[in-house]
Amino acid sequence: MSPAETTIPQGYGKVFSRPQSLSDAPTTYCPGCLHGVATRLIAEVIDELGIKDRTVGIAPVGCAVFLYRFYNLDFVQASHGRACAVATGLKRANSDLMVFSYQGDGDLAAIGTAETVHAANRGENFTVVFINNQIYGMTGGEMAPTTLPGQRTTTTPRGRDVASTGYPLRISEMLAQLDGPRYITRQSLHDAPHIAKSRKALLTAFSNQLEGKGFSMVELVAACPTNFKMSPDKANKWLVEQALPAYPLGDLKVKE
Ligand SMILES: Cc1ncc(C[n+]2csc(CCOP(=O)(O)OP(=O)(O)O)c2C)c(N)n1
Ligand code: SF4
Ligand SMILES: [Mg+2]
Numbered sequence: 001m002s003p004a005e006t007t008i009p010q011g012y013g014k015v016f017s018r019p020q021s022l023s024d025a026p027t028t029y030c031p032g033c034l035h036g037v038a039t040r041l042i043a044e045v046i047d048e049l050g051i052k053d054r055t056v057g058i059a060p061v062g063c064a065v066f067l068y069r070f071y072n073l074d075f076v077q078a079s080h081g082r083a084c085a086v087a088t089g090l091k092r093a094n095s096d097l098m099v100f101s102y103q104g105d106g107d108l109a110a111i112g113t114a115e116t117v118h119a120a121n122r123g124e125n126f127t128v129v130f131i132n133n134q135i136y137g138m139t140g141g142e143m144a145p146t147t148l149p150g151q152r153t154t155t156t157p158r159g160r161d162v163a164s165t166g167y168p169l170r171i172s173e174m175l176a177q178l179d180g181p182r183y184i185t186r187q188s189l190h191d192a193p194h195i196a197k198s199r200k201a202l203l204t205a206f207s208n209q210l211e212g213k214g215f216s217m218v219e220l221v222a223a224c225p226t227n228f229k230m231s232p233d234k235a236n237k238w239l240v241e242q243a244l245p246a247y248p249l250g251d252l253k254v255k256e
Contacts (some may be wrong), residue, residue: 098209
């Protein structure tokens with residue numbers, strides 16, 4: 001019997017179900033990975049706004065490369081880092097579409113920095129979801145621009161040395177000082193209250209686009225338990241103790 005055919009016994013009610021914007025395909029994320037939380041939150045927001053039939057997502061290269069499988073939405077697969085350029089083309093060609101990109105820190109803050117900065121500076125009317133997990137997850141845990149000083153990765157086995165590799169790049173702070181963006185916020189996915197705040201931020205970002213208000217980006221601080229070589233629980237504790245001091249949470253720009 002498929003889950004859809006399961007009958008609910010008398011006296012019980014359904015309290016949790018899959019958002020319509022999510023497909024029933026299993027994700028390819030590791031157990032405990034916060035990409036899964038971000039993926040679901042976006043689907044919930046799209047359902048809530050009733051925009052499923054006009055939304056187009058842009059999948060990145062990274063652990064979310066198969067994002068198009070996980071949603072019941074139209075999708076475009078962008079080359080590594082090019083999502084904001086693809087989003088610009090889609091939105092300008094058809095302004096009725098609701099366009100969002102979903103990008104990791106390798107994708108958005110390394111190879112795609114230029115596309116992101118210029119799209120933000122132009123105030124393009126689409127939504128960017130930026131997953132800052134301080135590492136290149138998909139390719140085996142190399143240093144990202146967001147990696148913390150002293151953090152061990154496969155390319156910084158003795159810890160990131162700022163003298164030779166630079167400092168953590170705070171993309172949200174960078175974009176917030178531009179005139180173009182409407183809304184830049186940084187939230188975290190490490191516990192339930194912060195997941196609720198992240199959902200609210202995503203709702204604001206998509207609502208801004210719906211109202212034609214321009215460029216919105218939601219940075220979500222996340223963990224990569226597999227490459228951190230930690231349990232998901234320990235990885236979340238590490239986020240609170242190590243990552244959040246370097247990446248303070250809150251709205252960095254709200255243009256009325
Ligand atoms: C042009 C190009 N350069 C490099 C790569 C290799 N590559 C694939 S994913 C990735 C990094 C992904 O890291 P991130 O964007 O942080 O995503 P995560 O896997 O951490 O979610 C790299 C360097 C590629 N696919 N294309
Ligand atoms: S490698 Fe890291 S970021 Fe990628 S799916 Fe696994 S835990 Fe998540
Ligand atoms: Mg990453």
